[in-house]
Amino acid sequence: MSANEAYRQSHDVKEPPFGFWWRSYAMLIKEFIQLRRDRVSFAMIVMLPVMQLVLFGFAINTTPRNLPTAVLLQEDSDLARSVLKAIENTAYFRFTREVHTVAEFDDLLQSGKVLFGVEIPRGFERSVRRGDKPALLVAADATDPVAAGSALGALGAIVQTALEHDLHTGDPPSMPFEIRTHARYNPAASSRLNIVPGLVGTILTMTMLIFTALSVTREIERGTMENLLSMPIKPVEVMFGKIVPYVLVGFIQATLIVGIGVLLFGVPILGSLFTLALLSTLFITTNLAIGYTFSTIVQNQLQAMQLSMMFFLPSILLSGFMFPFAGMPVWAQYIGEGLPLTHYVRIVRAIMLKGATLQNLQYDTIALIALMLLAMTIAVTRFRRTLD
Incomplete structure (x- = not known):
């Protein structure tokens, strides 16, 4: 028996007509008001199905031409x-x-x-x-x-x-x-040689975005951000301290995935391990900077997760990981060029399967550096010195 029912029985209070429906209606209105206030979640409800429909309907092509x-x-x-x-x-x-x-x-x-x-x-x-x-x-x-x-x-x-x-x-x-x-580079047309290197970037994108975005929003929800903001610390120093530990975590993840790919699936590494490690670190840092930027936009961990998934969906579809990049329409390729995963998929496949050097990968390396600096600039600019 609930507390309301016990109170009504002890005080001989009668159930009002249509009480159940009025209370349910009040809860319904309350949830709609809450949904309207949570603009990020409302945007996800609208944008996710629209994005999937547009990408699968227009951008994805399994028989690429031109x-x-x-x-x-x-x-x-x-x-x-x-x-x-x-x-x-x-x-x-x-x-x-x-x-x-x-x-x-x-x-x-x-x-x-x-x-x-x-x-x-x-x-x-x-x-x-x-x-x-x-x-x-x-x-x-x-x-x-x-x-x-x-x-x-x-x-x-x-x-x-x-x-x-x-x-x-x-x-x-x-x-x-x-x-x-x-x-x-893949004369046997083995799909694992195509998939496994791309998985390095895909897994790193998902985990790095979520780790960093949740790290900041978690402190805001727990109230520890107030203590952090009261210290004599600059926004760039906060970002540096938040990102560096996860660079190491991401590097361990990348090493684990590449090692399993080589030992279990027989994927070769024809290029330089140092170049692969260097550019993987750059890619990890870029994703962490983007995740940190997301944390300055959202208000709670749920929104951080939603925004990360919103970014991850076009990354996996438009990067060339699942579908041929060159076969996509021009507008989709322009969007793909603005995604870090697009450049890293090219880099990791070129190094592992083609033996490409840093000179061969100049364009994608410069693109990753530019995206990283852009994300860091936005993150530092938006960082709130107070909780207002």
Whole structure:
């Protein structure tokens, strides 16, 4: 028996008409008022389903088209141009770079600036007309098997389109040259080589955001922030003290994930361990700075968790971890470029699977540094010296 029921029985108070419904209605109104005051939670209710619908409906594409491709054109002939046009007409390839040396060709693939490279050898047209059946090389960055597989599978249909105006090869046309495909960095198209390195960044993003965002909001809820703010300490010093311990935690996490990937799943580390550790530390610090920024926006731990999940969802979908980045529409790629996970997924895959150096990863390294400095600036600016 509740206290209200005991009071009514002892004082002979009768239950008012429709008492249950009036009390339930009052609680309903109270919850709506509370929801209106909690703007962060209300925004999550609206934005999460809208974001998922937009991202899955427009941005995610499991059969990517117009993938960036480089061409090493050692012979500028009519037939070579016809072959390139036929390759581009498959809609899987988009020629964005023309290189002049094999070293440039290899560097573009290793740095991830292009996903494919087409090499047309010197004397190609003459060899075709003489019936020597020359080889045309198509190299693919197969670290993402989904992006590479469909495009390479479309190459077999280009011969008739390429040659119908240049050579008379009969009907159906015979194959006057060979298309030699070379799937680099992951020739077996193993999904684990693609997934495991990306998991390093995904797990670090989720844990680092939540750790830091909850760390500050927890102190506010417990009242210990008042003691902290009464001390002669600057906002940047508070942020430094909050972030540094979790850098070590994140580094231990990254070491654990990479170690399991190497020992249990056989993922290679072809690049420098020092470079991987250095850029992983930079990525961890960037996420911690973003998490600290979130803690200056929200008012409690629930909101901190909600905002972290709101940031994590587009990170995992638009970073290239689950779906090919190059196959997304331009607007989605612009959003993805503003997410730390996008740059780190490129970095960790390039170092582990391609043996890329810091020089190959200049763009993504600079992008991470810029995002980290931006997040730190916002966090320090918004840090409240009082609880008002």
